[in-house]
Amino acid sequence: MKISDFQMQFEQASVQAPPAVQRALVWLAQHTPEIAWQRVDAIARHAGVSPASVVRAVQRAGFEGFVDLQAQIRALDPVIPPAWQTVATTPDVTTSVLAQEIANLTELEPTLRAQIDVITDWLLSRQHLIVTASLMTASLAEHVALNFRYLLGGVDFVDAASSQAWMLLRDLHDEDGVVGISYPRYSTRTSAFLGQCAKRTPHILWITDLGGPSIPAELVLRLPSTSQSHYSSTVALMALIQVLAHELAEREPQRIRRNIEAADAVWRILHEP
Template sequence: MNANNLLTRMNEQYASMSKNQKKLAAYITDNYEQAVFFTAAKMGEVVGVSESTVVRFAMSLGYKGYPQFQKSLEEMVRLKLEKTQKMNITTTRTSKKDVLQKVLASDCDNIKRTLEGLNQSTFDQAVSSILNAEHIYVVGVRACAPLAQFLYFYLQMIFKNVHLVTSSNVTEMFEQMVHLTNKDVVIGISFPRYSMRTLKAMEFANNKSAGVITLTDSVHSPMNLYSSCNLIAKSEMASIVDSMTAPMSVINALIVALTMFRKDEVVKNVEFLEDIWEQYQIYENDEIDHIDDAFKNKYKHIGELK
């Protein structure tokens, strides 16, 4: 059983795991570089469960025992080291004056491969699901948080009921999604290393029968376990960071497509915002001017915009 299977199995079985097993799965996903050195007893001590629980957890995932489970952890670390070695080789062969050219060329290649691999019908399905949703939830944490915030910012200009789910733990994320129904849609964004928080939010949405759209890097991503609408964007880069250029381009395409379907609403909202920016000198200067009555009367009933 390889490392990818380990992550996949943990996520597939998460819903049926006991409370202590879920604690182990969450810890291992986020800290496998440390976990690989632990004995079963040490793992239990760190996570706060018994040694026997750790052993049973390994066996429940299909391993003969903890030693075989630990080998899969070693494989996960090895794959990460290979990426680091690749990064070292690339930086060694690349002179500082070539960095700009090579990084932008790599980003262009990611966009090209994303365009070649992204299914148009899947993209159209995502657009349709968002247009028909009563509420739209956007989830993205850690390195994906800026992508989620960008998407949320522009969705607010198109739709009324948009929610950005942010938190440092899964429990608080669930609290922000407590009113989720089968008429809503959740957009989850996650790239390696995949966030357990985002994965659990997607599982929660799936269990609530909400529409689930994922933006991730591969058909093999564990994010796809909870979604039938998977937008795949390439993010490879031999560096300490992954490239988010292609994912951002897919988000831009989504926003433009949605805007085309809601043109009248967007125009009204943008005109309203432009008036606000002008009256409050948001983009001009810091001088204080009187806000005239014409502006107040024009927008006294904000509901007219929707």
């Protein structure tokens, strides 16, 4: 087997896996060469799960246990350049930042491949969507909501800390969906609001980064956000929007076209002389 074969095995096993196991499988797929020299507890810490979840993830992927998996990967003798070495040899800041963003997108790919169909189906099945966040993440969530509204219609953004959030909660139905985004800063207001939403609808999509908190949700998407600066990268979230736009248009082209044409008609009215 090659490293890519292991990664494919982890990706396939992550589909409809329990949240903690899925999170471990995503980490294993994104960091497969590192398994050769990492301990179970270290992997669990990186993935934000328990060591038991890592073991269950390994077994779900078809291996007898972690020792068996590690032995197979060690046999391939993978070479893992230290992160500091990559940065140290970078000639300038621009190159360093772009290299890191490319690395984030590379990490994102197996996650999206494993979950994009499920997320697309989930979005298309919702009668109404609320996208919520708070603090520094609010502007990012509003951008996500605007794109979803442009394509799907029936999408609202609300700051989880606002009074409007609780009014929208009042009108939430069991077939509606709520997308909660909490990174690069983790907001307890967002988690609390989603907890209340979960009492009215089971359809919660939780988007955070690899180190983000765990909350009960129907779907969980963890995005890579590594950065060389003080501010976490949000490139993966922007890429997610682009991928979803293509997936939605392929899945229901007439609906998407109708919504875009309606938006364009309003745009023309607003810009008439």
